[in-house]
Amino acid sequence: MPRRLRQTLDNLAIPLLAVVLGLVVSSVFVLMARTDPVQTYQRMFCEGFGAKGCQTFGDLLVTQTENEDGSTSTVFAPFYGAGGHRLAVVLERATLLILTALSATVAFKAGLFSIGMDGQFVLGAITAAFLGYWLPGQVYVLAGVADPESAPQTLLTVMHLLMPPLCIAAAMAVGAVYSWIAGFLKVRLNVNELISTIILNAIAVQIVNYLVRYPLRSDFNSTARTTRIDDTAWLIPFNRGLFQDVEWFSGSRLGIGIVIAILAAVIIWFFLWRTTAGYEQRMAGGSRLFARFGGIPSEQAALRAMLISGALSGLAGAIAILGIERRVVDGYAAVGIGFDGVMVAILARESIPAIIVVAMFFAGLQQGATNLQFGDLPRQLGSIIIAFIILFSSMETFFRNLINRIQTRLRPQRAPAAEVRPS
Amino acid sequence: MPLAVDMRHIRKYFPTSNVLACDDVSFSVNRGEVHALVGENGAGKTTLMNILYGLIAPDEGQIFINEQPAHISHPNDAIRLGIGMVHQHFKLVPSFTIAQNIMLGIEPNRAGFIDAADEAEKVRQLSEDFGLPVDPNARVADISVGMQQRVEILKTLQRNAQILILDEPTAVLTPQEVRELYIVIRKLAADGRTIILITHKLLEVKEVADRVSVMRRGRMVGTHNVADVSIRQMANLMVGREVILRVDKQPAKPGEVVLSAENLLIAGHGGIPAVFGVSLEVRAGEILGIAGVSGNGQTELVEALTGLRPVEGGKIMLLGKDITHASVRDRRRAGMAHVPEDRMVMGLNLKTNLDENVVVTHYHDEPYSERGFLRANPIRKLARQIIDAFQIKSARVGEEIKTLSGGNLQKVVLGRELYGKPRLIIVNQPTRGLDVGSIEFVHKTLIQERDSGAAVLLVSVELDEILALSDRIAVMFAGRIMGVLDATIATEQDIGILMAGGSLEAETPIPEKVQ
Ligand SMILES: Nc1ncnc2c1ncn2[C@@H]1O[C@H](COP(=O)(O)OP(=O)(O)OP(=O)(O)O)[C@@H](O)[C@H]1O
Ligand SMILES: [Mg+2]
Numbered sequence: 037m038p039r040r041l042r043q044t045l046d047n048l049a050i051p052l053l054a055v056v057l058g059l060v061v062s063s064v065f066v067l068m069a070r071t072d073p074v075q076t077y078q079r080m081f082c083e084g085f086g087a088k089g090c091q092t093f094g095d096l097l098v099t100q101t102e103n104e105d106g107s108t109s110t111v112f113a114p115f116y117g118a119g120g121h122r123l124a125v126v127l128e129r130a131t132l133l134i135l136t137a138l139s140a141t142v143a144f145k146a147g148l149f150s151i152g153m154d155g156q157f158v159l160g161a162i163t164a165a166f167l168g169y170w171l172p173g174q175v176y177v178l179a180g181v182a183d184p185e186s187a188p189q190t191l192l193t194v195m196h197l198l199m200p201p202l203c204i205a206a207a208m209a210v211g212a213v214y215s216w217i218a219g220f221l222k223v224r225l226n227v228n229e230l231i232s233t234i235i236l237n238a239i240a241v242q243i244v245n246y247l248v249r250y251p252l253r254s255d256f257n258s259t260a261r262t263t264r265i266d267d268t269a270w271l272i273p274f275n276r277g278l279f280q281d282v283e284w285f286s287g288s289r290l291g292i293g294i295v296i297a298i299l300a301a302v303i304i305w306f307f308l309w310r311t312t313a314g315y316e317q318r319m320a321g322g323s324r325l326f327a328r329f330g331g332i333p334s335e336q337a338a339l340r341a342m343l344i345s346g347a348l349s350g351l352a353g354a355i356a357i358l359g360i361e362r363r364v365v366d367g368y369a370a371v372g373i374g375f376d377g378v379m380v381a382i383l384a385r386e387s388i389p390a391i392i393v394v395a396m397f398f399a400g401l402q403q404g405a406t407n408l409q410f411g412d413l414p415r416q417l418g419s420i421i422i423a424f425i426i427l428f429s430s431m432e433t434f435f436r437n438l439i440n441r442i443q444t445r446l447r448p449q450r451a452p453a454a455e456v457r458p459s
Numbered sequence: 460m461p462l463a464v465d466m467r468h469i470r471k472y473f474p475t476s477n478v479l480a481c482d483d484v485s486f487s488v489n490r491g492e493v494h495a496l497v498g499e500n501g502a503g504k505t506t507l508m509n510i511l512y513g514l515i516a517p518d519e520g521q522i523f524i525n526e527q528p529a530h531i532s533h534p535n536d537a538i539r540l541g542i543g544m545v546h547q548h549f550k551l552v553p554s555f556t557i558a559q560n561i562m563l564g565i566e567p568n569r570a571g572f573i574d575a576a577d578e579a580e581k582v583r584q585l586s587e588d589f590g591l592p593v594d595p596n597a598r599v600a601d602i603s604v605g606m607q608q609r610v611e612i613l614k615t616l617q618r619n620a621q622i623l624i625l626d627e628p629t630a631v632l633t634p635q636e637v638r639e640l641y642i643v644i645r646k647l648a649a650d651g652r653t654i655i656l657i658t659h660k661l662l663e664v665k666e667v668a669d670r671v672s673v674m675r676r677g678r679m680v681g682t683h684n685v686a687d688v689s690i691r692q693m694a695n696l697m698v699g700r701e702v703i704l705r706v707d708k709q710p711a712k713p714g715e716v717v718l719s720a721e722n723l724l725i726a727g728h729g730g731i732p733a734v735f736g737v738s739l740e741v742r743a744g745e746i747l748g749i750a751g752v753s754g755n756g757q758t759e760l761v762e763a764l765t766g767l768r769p770v771e772g773g774k775i776m777l778l779g780k781d782i783t784h785a786s787v788r789d790r791r792r793a794g795m796a797h798v799p800e801d802r803m804v805m806g807l808n809l810k811t812n813l814d815e816n817v818v819v820t821h822y823h824d825e826p827y828s829e830r831g832f833l834r835a836n837p838i839r840k841l842a843r844q845i846i847d848a849f850q851i852k853s854a855r856v857g858e859e860i861k862t863l864s865g866g867n868l869q870k871v872v873l874g875r876e877l878y879g880k881p882r883l884i885i886v887n888q889p890t891r892g893l894d895v896g897s898i899e900f901v902h903k904t905l906i907q908e909r910d911s912g913a914a915v916l917l918v919s920v921e922l923d924e925i926l927a928l929s930d931r932i933a934v935m936f937a938g939r940i941m942g943v944l945d946a947t948i949a950t951e952q953d954i955g956i957l958m959a960g961g962s963l964e965a966e967t968p969i970p971e972k973v974q
Contacts, residue, residue, distance in 0.1 A: 326807065329787070331819075333786075
């Protein structure tokens with residue numbers, strides 16, 4: 037289908053143009069820092085996406101490795117994992133971005149501009165962090181085990197199967213309820229959801245700060261933090277468990293979470309496009325009047341969208357703790373993963389396949405930009421580059437008009453074969 | 460006579476919808492004339508005018524303004540050349556006042572601050588100069604459609620437009636507002652301004668235009684002096700075949716009562732009562748027309764009957780079932796179909812494709828969904844059937860609908876609503892903005908539905924439409940039904956009296972016409 041193909045190409049052309057333009061414009065600032073833009077970008081992309089030893093743009097694709105016998109061979113760089121691949125770290129972070137971006141997308145598609153992902157995320161995180169040590173603790177007490185080290189193996193296995201799903205479910209429920217508040221305010225009292233979610237985010241951050249600093253504080257460490265979750269609640273990262281021997285994963289805490297995130301993306305896509313409930317939400321989002329006119333229960337659809345959206349952010353929070361952080365440290369509530377997710381959702385223009393790609397790209401850029409500072413470059417430079425890329429990515433209409441203009445310039449010469457007369 | 464506008468060999472192809480909207484179109488307008496541009500829905504009229512106004516770049520062709528070659532690549536170029544355009548869908552800022560809208564972008568300022576008093580004064584002066592009274596300080600959100608249009612016209616005049624393009628200006632106006640607009644148009648032309656008027660109402664062409672150009676399927680098929688062509692000839696030129704301007708229909712054979720409303724009390728915008736104690740009855744096999752100047756409670760009545768607006772008092776029965784407080788879905792389940800007044804916002808979701816638009820009234824039923832999952836094939840089949848049955852030419856299954864022309868969009872709505880043999884069809888302004896060919900089609904379809912036993916409630920501000928279709932005519936004024944007339948003997952004059960709030964008994968005692 038050439039129509040489809042052209043559409044896909046169009047959709048790819050715009051982000052690519054945006055990235056290139058963003059890089060070109062930020063060169064000004066790179067030059068101001070008295071460095072060579074090409075070199076800087078090479079380093080940034082290598083730090084973000086490259087294998088160990090990546091030096092040039094070319095190394096992002098292929099890299100030379102030394103064999104045991106001293107000869108060298110050329111390999112596809114993304115698969116070359118010696119010393120740990122940076123893509124694994126990218127995926128670790130992208131896991132959370134995918135989930136929060138899905139959360140935003142579910143709300144946006146229902147016509148609700150909820151940006152409550154941050155609040156739902158941190159509440160989900162603190163829920164998982166608390167249950168992650170408290171629940172196993174209760175079980176040990178009940179089973180009369182004094183020291184988990186000496187617990188019977190069967191008990192540990194059963195707990196390891198039960199604890200993570202329980203913690204995740206609880207975090208999702210907390211996220212869902214928190215998001216539902218904004219939905220309820222919207223549907224019943226017509227409170228603007230953008231404003232209510234901003235306020236709810238601020239409240240959630242303070243709740244988590246309080247919990248971490250006082251009731252859930254575990255020790256007298258100078259930075260307040262919660263007790264580390266029990267090993268039975270831990271989603272063991274690939275490099276410590278399943279793929280212990282695969283070097284590609286070493287150096288990252290990437291784990292089963294990425295599988296959950298991609299599964300969630302598939303399920304949400306299916307839900308939105310293939311179920312009546314998803315259809316209701318999208319129609320209510322497209323035109324509220326149309327939905328009412330067609331007999332769609334749109335209030336119900338809005339509340340359901342908010343619940344699902346909140347559950348996804350809660351899930352992200354749970355995975356961040358159970359799979360990556362293992363405890364909440366004071367200040368974690370302010371890292372803004374939920375907000376980055378909103379950004380990813382907007383840049384991906386609410387397309388679910390695009391979310392996965394954009395989340396990875398975003399995570400890689402952030403990582404590359406952060407690592408720039410370990411060289412001689414100012415830390416702000418990375419942020420400037422990212423900001424320009426995002427700025428240009430949001431200029432969709434501008435680029436679309438540009439592309440349309442170019443297309444109409446090119447088209448007339450090639451007379452359309454299957455031309456339809458207007459009716 | 461000098462030419463104000465001369466467009467030569469214009470061509471425009473839309474790659475996204477694969478439509479050749481203008482095919483070697485040449486179009487010229489004399490200075491100081493009122494020139495009507497007519498043609499079927501999707502003929503390319505709006506596209507041609509958007510090209511003249513710099514909103515769309517043509518693929519080929521030249522434009523001459525006042526006999527000078529012109530390069531118009533942006534509306535600013537057009538404005539500089541003295542061209543003004545009032546669009547089919549108004550582009551005003553509802554929360555701004557009339558003065559703020561008219562002066563938007565050219566606000567008088569004092570040291571960089573907007574001078575509100577001067578702004579209002581300028582607008583007052585302008586409206587006085589052109590004899591178009593407006594209240595500069597009224598908010599656009601609070602004024603009638605006719606007044607909004609006047610604001611649009613003043614806006615172009617403030618920018619000193621010598622050539623005025625009006626894209627279907629009368630589609631949403633009441634007859635009174637239309638007459639006022641005619642006077643304005645004639646006055647502007649008498650001042651030496653040039654008016655290009657796009658319209659579907661051929662009677663209007665006869666009344667105000669000097670010359671008329673006809674477009675058909677992207678081509679210009681001819682320009683005539685209005686005095687030399689009859690309405691029928693114009694219609695035939697537009698459609699390319701003989702058009703029946705008045706559908707003929709058999710006398711109705713009314714059956715059981717399908718819809719009955721008793722003493723309806725309905726609140727309108729902001730809780731102000733809009734309908735006071737309306738009672739009506741529609742039987743199977745008949746068309747009840749509701750005539751009236753727009754804004755007399757028809758919209759609220761239709762919304763209440765269809766479940767979009769709560770009723771404060773009274774009772775609505777559908778096929779013997781009380782549906783006064785039933786949900787939209789329950790009403791639809793019970794056999795009600797609704798063709799709404801506003802197809803762009805209410806009737807369709809322009810953000811999605813044809814399939815999802817046609818399935819909105821059926822998606823929760825088999826075979827379109829099963830246990831909560833949508834089934835693509837039956838939905839596609841439904842879309843296919845509707846496209847075929849209603850000959851929606853440029854529509855395709857699974858494609859976006861936002862580039863379809865007005866007539867085709869209305870066919871999509873009608874196709875969806877009439878699918879599955881509804882027992883009651885409520886239609887509100889079903890032919891607004893449609894061309895004669897499409898109107899003929901819609902009218903025929905409604906009569907067919909009546910003949911196959913559906914009850915039809917037709918609300919229209921077009922008296923012609925009411926007279927052509929209805930078996931009985933109820934006239935609404937100020938939220939009340941002033942009288943119900945038998946359509947076979949009702950005259951336009953009788954209806955006119957009732958529409959203005961008069962009473963037939965008092966002024967012209969013909970009691971046998973009142974039921
Ligand atoms: N932006 C667009 N992209 C693609 N196709 C378009 C676009 N605008 C218009 N078309 C197509 O071009 C044709 C002509 O449209 P146009 O709006 O000029 O018709 P019109 O004569 O003004 O009709 P109407 O009386 O319904 O307003 C239609 O088939 C329409 O679908
Ligand atoms: Mg048009």
